[in-house]
Amino acid sequence: MTGEQRPLDAVPAWLWTLLGAALAAQIAWQAERHAAAPRAAALPPPPSLQALRLASFGEREATARLSMLYLQGFEAQELDYARLVDWLGVVLELDPRSMYPLFAAARVYAEVADPARSRAALEFVYREFLRDPNRRWPALAHAALLAKHRLKDLPLALRYAAAIDRYTTEPGVPLWARQMQIFVLEDMNELDAARIVIGGLLQSGRLTDPAEAAFLKQRLDELESRLHR
């Protein structure tokens, strides 16, 4: 690195030309390529849990979160939801303590216009909630609200709300979450209910991540403007 070098004019002109031309060709070639957004149909089936574990070389937490970023690259509206749910399941199994797959299922993939897809995402949240209720209840609380206000399916919303009350056992689960059945049954609009849930999450200290808080605030603003339109 510190060895002496001959002056620049020791390099023949044709070599400078070749270097410049190669660099220009490289830049022109890359400028022509446009990074295409991944198409929904291109979402491949998820790898098996063992394969993903092997590929992670022991860094399961990082691999799980990077897999979620990969999934985020696909347009939610046109995804094959059976395949998506399989992906979310594998990622959650890779790091069962991560809330990212449940957050994405409840807050992104369940909030699509197609009720069948929304239900598929909500059922995933419900299924996975049953495996670890004390940790995963915030996602199901949101799922209950979506079932009531978006799907207009009161029995489904009550099933989710009742599950939170029945299966959570830790004293850290706030009272409002255990009493979700009440405000599912109450004649409360979606915005007020969402404010209670997000406000409650902030107060309980469960919502500390800045990206998560910013995302939820943006969702609240969107909800507010939609309802006021």
Added chain:
Amino acid sequence: MAAPILIRLIVLEARRGGLPWLAAAALLAALALAGFLSEVALAESRMLQAAVMAALLRACAVFLVAAQVVSSIAREIADKGLEAMLALPLPRPTHYLGRLAGFALLGSALAVAFALPLLLVAPPAAVAAWCVSLACETVLVAAAALFFAMTLAQVVPAIAATGGLYLLARSMAGIQAIAGGAVEPSFAHTLARQAIDLIALVLPRLDAATRSEWLLYGAPPAGELGAAIGALALYALLLTAAGLVDFQRRAA
């Protein structure tokens, strides 16, 4: 008094070879990548930062230590410096262990430097556990790289052997899980599974060490950390003993 001189020479060579700059570049790359990824994350952005930085910095620390050890020893062998040193009235274990101590010191310094930025995204106790574990892991890698560099005496085979051993050890738990997952195991499958279990017996449990989950979900209990570090220390001892045996037999 010879060992401290050897340690000093190793540290001096690393400094002049640009190791601090490479470490700084790795730190910058990890910070930039984690910062970028956390911007696109919808949730758990701090956890994502911690996990990605930890994974990348761990890989960088291991690669830098292995490359430094192998290139240093290969250069010493190639320019006959090792032969000249062996002519000195010093016991051979002093030569070997002095060098190993120097490389271990480099690895530990890298572990401390790489742990510091993690304090931004993880609790201090968890970072301390990760740092101690990474320091021990780099000592193990230094011992492996020293063994292969002395034995194989060529840069590429020695780096390939060190990398192969490291990656195999990191993925052995996953390989065992796959091997044990057959519904109806055949004779060939049982044989393969037993062969894998046998290989696992002579590999370190790297999947249990320097875990990102400590940074994300809290520092490990003292017993778990102690077991992980103990396993690393034991394997580093095994590699050192193997290296000493080989070095004693080496013709001057």
